[in-house]
Amino acid sequence: MELQDIYENVANDDIKDTPGPPTQNHSQDEGKDGKCRGSRCLVLMTVCLGLICVLLLVFITLYITTTAERDLLKSYKNTVEEFNHTINSLQDKNTDLMTEKDQLKNNCNSLNQKKLELETRVNELSVEKSQLQGSVDASNQKKLELETRITSLSEELKKEKSKQGNLCGPVCFFMSSESKSWSESRQFCRDRGADLVIINTEEKQRHLTSFIKERVWIGLSDSETEGIMKWVDNSTLNQGFWYEEEPNNAGGDEDCVELMPSDSIQNWNDLPCSAQMKGIFSSDGFGCSHPAVPCCTTAEPDCDGAGGSSLVLITVCLGILCLLLIAAVTLQHFQCTSQRGFLWGPDGLFMSNENKSWSDTRHYCRDRGADLVIINTEEKQRHITSLVKERVWIGLSEIETEGIMKWVDNSILKQGFWVDGEPNNYRGADEDCIELDPQHTLNNWNDLKCSEKKKGICEKYGSSCFFSC
Structure with a gap:
């Protein structure tokens, strides 16, 4: 509407500026000029509409692009946050795995050391077995010689009587x-x-x-x-x-x-x-x-x-009879040592020969008239630490009441020899049973899950290995 008003004003001005009366040609020219002006106006309007459409299209395109970029940026930001969270989680897991790796490495080293010790022990027992077998063979040979001698003496006795x-x-x-x-x-x-x-x-x-x-x-x-x-x-x-x-x-x-x-x-x-x-x-x-x-x-x-x-x-x-008795006692000692694993003298301490849970190890001891060891003095703690070469169960636990440590005779713990930071019920696990770790000199107790598999120290007062395996 504004453009049409402008064109009408311009036409009126031209008419006003023309002197004298208009002629017919002039009227015709004006008609032609009016048609040309209308055509121009139409073209101009078309161009303007086209420009408006282009601008509108550009605007719509920019809006869509901006919105898509904003959504993409937001999605990227969320992805980055998730990625960072995943990285942190993986780092935590990596830390745990490294810790577990170190523990497994230590356990592997300990097992390798134990394997060497067991191989050495097996070799020693094999040598001892060979020696005992040699002694038994020598005793049997001596027995045959003595039987032959007895037969000979019997014959001589009969001849002398005759x-x-x-x-x-x-x-x-x-x-x-x-x-x-x-x-x-x-x-x-x-x-x-x-x-x-x-x-x-x-x-x-x-x-x-x-x-x-x-x-x-x-x-x-x-x-x-x-x-x-x-x-x-x-x-x-x-x-x-x-x-x-x-x-x-x-x-x-x-x-x-x-x-x-x-x-x-x-x-x-x-x-x-x-x-x-x-x-x-x-x-x-x-x-x-x-x-x-x-x-x-x-x-x-x-x-x-x-x-x-x-x-x-x-x-x-x-x-x-003396030779047979010596052979019997020697064989009994060998069999008893093989059955119990290791025996440490008249104090009645011996180690189980299989890795079991705490309760199964206690049953092993009780089946042999003993129980898991009670350590109530520093002297005894040092003595047992000097004997064992691997991590073993002792007779202490909090199975009955969490936080109250009791020995297998139901007496309450009065003096403990704990590793630094123990007992800690690590990561909320049910670590209710106690092991002794000989890698530490005196303070070497640690709480563990009772289902862990270990050997145990058994104690039987007033006992010896002979005839009581």
């Missing part, structure tokens, strides 16, 4: 251990299945004289009938070996006979039966392990084949 025939038989002599009267000495012998000795040959007299070092009773007396000497088997004396001017019945009551130590075989003497001295007694087949004092020697044929051989046989048997 040579002796009925001369004296397998007789062994013994001396009583206390000084008594003649009748008491005889009763002492009879209580032991024997009797005072009967000397009816010169060989037997010489034999007894050869080893007697003190005055002793023999089985001869005339207590029943004065002047008639009889042996304890009621046989009458046929041959005597009396000391000079004996028997003399001095004092009128010397009814019993003694044998005096002498270089001569003539060494019998009569004495009152109440005199106190030891006695010589014998018994056919009497065992040389009898509590009476043995006095058999190898000088007399009567005892060389029977008593002497029996003594050698018994000595050999005792030797075999």
Whole structure:
């Protein structure tokens, strides 16, 4: 509308400025000019509308572009924030992984060290086993040799018995251990299945004289009938070996006979039966392990084949028993050490041989009459630390009540030996059971999850490994 008004004003001005009356040509020219002006106005309007459309299109385009860029920038900002958050989270995880890596590396080093120690221990046990096996083999060989020797001695004994025939038989002599009267000495012998000795040959007299070092009773007396000497088997004396001017019945009551130590075989003497001295007694087949004092020697044929051989046989048997006992104790010790793992002397401490949870390890100890160790003194703490080479369970936990540490005997902890910062229930985990870490000298306790797998220190008071595995 404004442009049309402008054009109408311009046309009116031109008419006003033209002098004189208008002519027809002039009117025609004006008509043409009006048409031209209208066409120009139309073109100008079209151009203006086109420019407006272009500007509007540019504006719309810029608006859309700006809005898209703003949205993209906002999306990029959100993406950057998420990325930063992800980076922080990854950094935290990386820190945790590095920490875990260090722990795993330490555990790996510890396991490698333990592996070397176990390999060394296995080698030592293998050597010890080989030595023990060698000892057992040597003992078995010795046993076979002794059995062969026993068989040989038995054969010799049989041959000696055959040579002796009925001369004296397998007789062994013994001396009583206390000084008594003649009748008491005889009763002492009879209580032991024997009797005072009967000397009816010169060989037997010489034999007894050869080893007697003190005055002793023999089985001869005339207590029943004065002047008639009889042996304890009621046989009458046929041959005597009396000391000079004996028997003399001095004092009128010397009814019993003694044998005096002498270089001569003539060494019998009569004495009152109440005199106190030891006695010589014998018994056919009497065992040389009898509590009476043995006095058999190898000088007399009567005892060389029977008593002497029996003594050698018994000595050999005792030797075999000693060797077998030593072998049994040695094998028991080896088996006990293998079963328990390690034993540390009479204080009853030993280590389990398998990695288990705290409760399973405690069951392992209790199945063997023990329990997880209670450490209530610094001395004991130092002692156990010096023994172990790996992290182990001890008998302390807070399973019943969180924050209240109790030993396996239900006593409350009074003195602890904690690593710095422990117990800490790390990251809220249920670390209710206690381990001992020997990497630290004294303060080496740490709380852990009870499900962790470790060996444990067991304690059994007043015990030893032998026969109590």
